[in-house]
Amino acid sequence: MRPLTEEEQAAVFSKLANYIGKNIVHLVDRNDEAYCFRLHRDRVYYVSESSMRLAISVARPNLVSLGTCFGKFSKSGKFKLHITALDYLAQYAKxxxxxxxxxxxxxxxxxxxxxxxxxxxxxxxxxxxxxxxxxxxxxxxxxxxxxxxxxxxxxxxxxxxxxxxxxxxxxxxxxxxxxx
Missing domain, CATH: 2.30.130.10 (PUA domain)
Structure with a gap:
């Protein structure tokens, strides 16, 4: 589990911007707790920072999932949204x-x-x-x-x-x- 690189972050945010527009700000800057995007095995997860800190104690091969899976990167580097992101897309849809x-x-x-x-x-x-x-x-x-x-x-x-x-x-x- 690692933070997204600049290119990966640009790909994820451009795909999300197509659906929720400028409401991407509401995903990252939340009032209740800080959330972030993390990459694990080509999948992008949306997770709270407190949960992410707890997951550090689990070894990478043993970690199956963390937070909400927003999508995955294909082998060619394209990002594809998954249906698991629907709750957040529906909440902020333009x-x-x-x-x-x-x-x-x-x-x-x-x-x-x-x-x-x-x-x-x-x-x-x-x-x-x-x-x-x-x-x-x-x-x-x-x-x-x-x-x-x-x-x-x-x-x-x-x-x-x-x-x-x-x-x-x-x-x-x-x-x-x-x-x-």
Whole structure:
């Protein structure tokens, strides 16, 4: 477990900025306790500093996980967010998309959000912007990237893709062996 390098930190923060914008400040500068990002076996963890100090007493090969896993670095050096970061993304999300009840299951099975399943969308959402996908009862289901802006969605046909799925809560069941 070690701190992120400048390049790694830039990759993580640029990916997070796509979803939560300037609210990244709220992740690091918290009122209750200091939190930080740490790298362990190519995975980035968001952990409180008090928990991190306690974990120092555990040997690196014996340490499985610490804090909340935000994502992992691929072998090519790209950072990919995991579904385990959804709670923090949903809390600080700048742009949101709500899906109708008939669109929840297709999204949770790994499909993209189509126009027919759209319930609401945040006003002035730009194209290729990271969004958090919610059910109509305000339960976060996952996150993705918009295919069209809010203005363009009104002109689309019902089968057009509106949000490209990046991760959904169904991954806890489909990919449970690779998440942690």
């Amino acid at each position: 742009y949101k998309v709500w899906v109708k009840p008939n669109g929840e299951m297709p999204f949770l099975y790994g499909n993209h959000v189509v126009k027919a399943h759209l319930g609401r969308i945040t006003e002035d959402t730009p194209e290729h912007q990271g969004v958090v996908v919610y059910s109509m009862r305000d339960i976060p289901l996952g996150f993705g990237v918009t295919a069209r802006s809010t203005v363009d969605t009104r002109k689309l046909d019902p089968t057009a893709i509106l949000v490209y799925r990046q991760a959904d809560a169904g991954e806890y069941l489909r990919d449970e062996d690779t998440l942690f």
